[in-house]
Amino acid sequence: MTTYHIDMETDAAPKLPPARERIGPIRVALKQLYPEVAIALEHKNSLELLVATILSAQCTDARVNTVTPALFARFATATDFATCDIKELQKLVKSTGFYKNKAKHIRACCVAIVERFGGEVPGNLDDLVTLPGVGRKTANVILGDAFATPGIPVDTHVGRLSRRLGLTRHRDPVKVERVLMELVPQEEWTKFSHRLILHGRKVCYARKPRCEKCALATMCPKVGVKGLAAKRKRKKKKEESPQRTQRAERKKESK
Ligand code: SF4
Numbered sequence: 561m562t563t564y565h566i567d568m569e570t571d572a573a574p575k576l577p578p579a580r581e582r583i584g585p586i587r588v589a590l591k592q593l594y595p596e597v598a599i600a601l602e603h604k605n606s607l608e609l610l611v612a613t614i615l616s617a618q619c620t621d622a623r624v625n626t627v628t629p630a631l632f633a634r635f636a637t638a639t640d641f642a643t644c645d646i647k648e649l650q651k652l653v654k655s656t657g658f659y660k661n662k663a664k665h666i667r668a669c670c671v672a673i674v675e676r677f678g679g680e681v682p683g684n685l686d687d688l689v690t691l692p693g694v695g696r697k698t699a700n701v702i703l704g705d706a707f708a709t710p711g712i713p714v715d716t717h718v719g720r721l722s723r724r725l726g727l728t729r730h731r732d733p734v735k736v737e738r739v740l741m742e743l744v745p746q747e748e749w750t751k752f753s754h755r756l757i758l759h760g761r762k763v764c765y766a767r768k769p770r771c772e773k774c775a776l777a778t779m780c781p782k783v784g785v786k787g788l789a790a791k792r793k794r795k796k797k798k799e800e801s802p803q804r805t806q807r808a809e810r811k812k813e814s815k
Pocket residue numbers: 721724725763764765769770771772774775776777778780781782783785
């Protein structure tokens with residue numbers, strides 16, 4: 561595996577080759593770390609994956625997986641969801657949070673699937689993004705995992721890791737997606753995004769990335785990571801300052 565030298569002693573900003581040259585070793589390292597990857601949302605067909613993906617907004621996949629067996633036992637087809645009692649649907653998805661909005665989106669989405677696509681989830685990006693509650697991220701999840709059509713869903717992990725790894729500076733998910741589509745071979749798009757998500761969940765945490773334990777450390781410029789530590793320090797100082805002020809005041813009074 562290609563590695564790049566970083567001066568750990570001086571902690572100098574690593575001079576790394578451009579993303580286009582590093583992406584190969586990054587892909588290899590991620591593949592070694594996470595050889596078998598699959599979406600964590602349990603599903604048996606494209607409709608179930610679509611519903612589960614809508615439910616996964618602001619909620620863990622594990623939580624969604626506790627809710628979907630009863631949900632899919634009650635509603636099996638797009639018509640079932642489209643004609644359901646909204647209160648019943650809300651009750652079934654309540655524990656995933658934001659349940660009123662999610663239930664509204666699921667039902668509206670299924671009404672559109674029945675009315676415009678004959679009850680079948682469409683298998684292309686242009687049609688998928690016309691469904692209520694379905695953005696590019698959800699559409700790419702459906703394409704990659706239900707239709708085996710490569711796509712790069714850019715969620716919070718994919719965006720964060722792409723920036724830290726110096727693959728892009730963009731914050732707009734659509735722009736991040738375009739950059740990754742240029743860098744990564746098409747047949748690997750879906751798996752590459754799953755691998756970034758796993759690495760974000762296991763190592764490259766949003767607040768405290770474990771760079772010292774990271775297999776990508778020698779090929780990662782860690783963009784923004786130093787600033788994060790300084791931010792944490794400032795926050796801690798701020799939190800401690802009222803206590804310090806109180807201590808100082810007590811000292812003054814006791815004189
Ligand atoms: S944990 Fe650190 S070294 Fe690893 S990918 Fe994240 S920022 Fe880069």
